[in-house]
Amino acid sequence: MSLGDRKRTILRAVIIDYIDTAEPVGSRTIAKKYEMGISSATIRNEMADLEELGYLEQPHTSAGRIPSDKGYRFFVNELMELQRPSSYEIEAVRNFFDRTTIDEIDNIIKQISKVLSSITQYTSAVLSPSVKKSSVKSIQLIQMSLTDIIAVIVTDTGIVRHCKIKIPKPISSNTLTAINNMLNEKLTGLTIEDIDLSVISSIQLEMKGYNEILNSIIPVLNESLKSFDCDIFLDGTTNIFHYPEYNDIEKAKNFLSLLEHKEKLLDIFSEDDSNITVSIGKENIYDEVKDCSIVKASYKIGDKTLGKIGVIGPTRMNYAKVIGILKYLTDTLNYILKNQLDE
Amino acid sequence: MSLGDRKRTILRAVIIDYIDTAEPVGSRTIAKKYEMGISSATIRNEMADLEELGYLEQPHTSAGRIPSDKGYRFFVNELMELQRPSSYEIEAVRNFFDRTTIDEIDNIIKQISKVLSSITQYTSAVLSPSVKKSSVKSIQLIQMSLTDIIAVIVTDTGIVRHCKIKIPKPISSNTLTAINNMLNEKLTGLTIEDIDLSVISSIQLEMKGYNEILNSIIPVLNESLKSFDCDIFLDGTTNIFHYPEYNDIEKAKNFLSLLEHKEKLLDIFSEDDSNITVSIGKENIYDEVKDCSIVKASYKIGDKTLGKIGVIGPTRMNYAKVIGILKYLTDTLNYILKNQLDE
DNA sequence: ATTAGCACTCAATACATTAGAGTGCTAACA
DNA sequence: TGTTAGCACTCTAATGTATTGAGTGCTAAT
Numbered sequence A, B: 001m002s003l004g005d006r007k008r009t010i011l012r013a014v015i016i017d018y019i020d021t022a023e024p025v026g027s028r029t030i031a032k033k034y035e036m037g038i039s040s041a042t043i044r045n046e047m048a049d050l051e052e053l054g055y056l057e058q059p060h061t062s063a064g065r066i067p068s069d070k071g072y073r074f075f076v077n078e079l080m081e082l083q084r085p086s087s088y089e090i091e092a093v094r095n096f097f098d099r100t101t102i103d104e105i106d107n108i109i110k111q112i113s114k115v116l117s118s119i120t121q122y123t124s125a126v127l128s129p130s131v132k133k134s135s136v137k138s139i140q141l142i143q144m145s146l147t148d149i150i151a152v153i154v155t156d157t158g159i160v161r162h163c164k165i166k167i168p169k170p171i172s173s174n175t176l177t178a179i180n181n182m183l184n185e186k187l188t189g190l191t192i193e194d195i196d197l198s199v200i201s202s203i204q205l206e207m208k209g210y211n212e213i214l215n216s217i218i219p220v221l222n223e224s225l226k227s228f229d230c231d232i233f234l235d236g237t238t239n240i241f242h243y244p245e246y247n248d249i250e251k252a253k254n255f256l257s258l259l260e261h262k263e264k265l266l267d268i269f270s271e272d273d274s275n276i277t278v279s280i281g282k283e284n285i286y287d288e289v290k291d292c293s294i295v296k297a298s299y300k301i302g303d304k305t306l307g308k309i310g311v312i313g314p315t316r317m318n319y320a321k322v323i324g325i326l327k328y329l330t331d332t333l334n335y336i337l338k339n340q341l342d343e
Numbered sequence C: 001a002t003t004a005g006c007a008c009t010c011a012a013t014a015c016a017t018t019a020g021a022g023t024g025c026t027a028a029c030a
Numbered sequence D: 001t002g003t004t005a006g007c008a009c010t011c012t013a014a015t016g017t018a019t020t021g022a023g024t025g026c027t028a029a030t
Helices: A005-023 A027-033 A040-052 A069-079 A087-099 A105-120 A175-187 A197-205 A208-227 A237-243 A248-260 A262-270 A319-341 B005-021 B027-031 B038-050 B069-079 B087-100 B107-121 B173-187 B197-206 B208-227 B237-242 B247-260 B262-270 B319-341
Strands: A123-127 A134-142 A148-155 A160-166 A231-236 A277-278 A292-301 A304-314 B125-128 B136-143 B148-154 B159-165 B232-235 B277-279 B292-301 B304-312
Touching: A005 A040, A027 A040, A069 A134, A069 A277, A069 A292, A069 A319, A069 B107, A087 B247, A105 A123, A105 A231, A105 A304, A105 A319, A123 A237, A123 A262, A134 A175, A134 A319, A134 B136, A148 A208, A148 B148, A160 A208, A160 B159, A175 A197, A175 A208, A208 B197, A231 A262, A231 B159, A237 A304, A237 B247, A248 A262, A248 A292, A248 B247, A262 A304, A262 B136, A292 A319, A292 B237, A304 B107, B005 B027, B005 B069, B027 B038, B027 B107, B069 B159, B069 B262, B069 B277, B069 B319, B087 B107, B087 B319, B107 B232, B107 B319, B125 B237, B125 B319, B136 B173, B148 B208, B173 B197, B173 B208, B232 B262, B237 B247, B237 B304, B247 B262, B262 B304, B292 B319
Parallel strands: none
Antiparallel strands: A123 A231, A123 A304, A134 A148, A148 A160, A277 A292, A292 A304, B125 B232, B125 B304, B136 B148, B148 B159, B277 B292, B292 B304
């Protein structure tokens, strides 16, 4: 069902005011501050309707109204005007990128997380590309000492990983080259999760002479790649203290404890959806964030989704601003990644 | 000046009780709970003396006493009995190490940080070895694609670093080998901070033919190594909520904000001192931690100090337990590092 | 030197009062 | 018939007041 024009205007005003002040909004405030041209009594009637329809709530009988999750949802879908980043914010993003050496994707997204939290004043989270779903672009073994070799892997998603492998006895450079070539031949183009027993045994089959050395390398390499899939970078974790909803020590504690549980955050941010998603309060699947809102977006290279970048904060979030910034930031990021990695 | 025996006993009892309960301790409590064999009135007199001497404080006239920074200091230096880790704690440490793949130092100390915060229930901080003060053990350039090479550096402190370098035009494998050899010859054994203009120009002098390619590699390499010296890993940041002194939202906020300022923490933890140090409240140099205590210890390889591992929490800290655990943990860590890296 | 006893202090708690913001309803009005 | 002025009502937040109790400091007796 669709709301009448006047109800929409009033609902929008209530939400905007509440996002701004964090105080329940009364009918007089609306009438005066937003120049509706109608009396507070009329607004009161409309607000009573809006409450009945579930868009507004009353903390107690004699208080003003605050938006419900449903209210925010309607606001996000139908009422708000997306806010373009201010020139100040655009400047801030530029500066950040200018100061960052753009080499590896991990560094880039760590920086992005910083920018995002600093200009939104919420907590930002950035999910790095999945190692498992990346494919091998190149892999090189190098000998660092008699007992150690280091494997370096570069993926199509721009991730560079190294891992140190102890070997039982010294290895000739010819052998290393041979293994190197074989690994590249067999693994290049495969995603990490595709590297299974059959691939591994096919390598071992073709390199019968090197069994002992292969057995010390491959399991370590395999485990190292698979043990550590995505990482999540947070920033602005103490930003929540800006918002009165977290003046309650219990609330703050819950929020911050969530941030310490990376697995949970990974779950929350890994959900597969493309483009920008907004989850408001109880819409969230996980209990821990049922009184938070999460806005997140995918960043990509070409049309392959690499990871997520998002913001987490109170349901009373400045959605118009956050979504605007997030759009701008992912566009910038996608552009950089494309030029950087797609060659 | 030295305190009389009875005063010492009373002071110890007050501090132990306060560390346990976080409530100001009254004379009756001491008399009853700690079976002094003297009356509360006598204890009152002694406590008044201890206050005059600066070891105890009174939040207000009709409250019990709480230890002052000076009181804690005296306790740490003279009164406390160091607490050996419980068998449960030892077990926890063992488990952690068994589950961790011990390869690179960064992984090890990240894990250590987790163990430390989990068994102390304070916030732990671990300072990684300084890159600048590490010396190059081996350096290898590898070609990943026509436009990218990756440099991998291993230091005597066990740090493995890689950095990606864009090159203007393809490079032959012979050239790469030549540069590789030269870099190793010139840099091995030098600390990173010793790599200055004179070293670099000596390399360029001896490799006149490769000037163009060297110019694209060396600055990037140099910057990458020097830009990022130590890192600090935190864990258990929300542990402070266990302690009533942080029930005040302002206090919690200050504490957590400090933790977001890595530079400050780096300063605090980098101070050069060996072995175990305890800084109590106002003894700390930095304002931000003047109502906290910090206990930290060095970890080493042989007798070279690599970094720090420590705990930060309220001045009402269980010093006896924390110091005991920290001793045990650094011993374990030093042992592992020695076997792992010193070959 | 120690201790019992007592008057005193002060934070914390509970309770009562008030002020004010905001509502819902009714009746009058355009 | 939709809008509005007006008013009684509700409920929180703020403020003031009394009470309680833990703990002290001092004094006088042991």
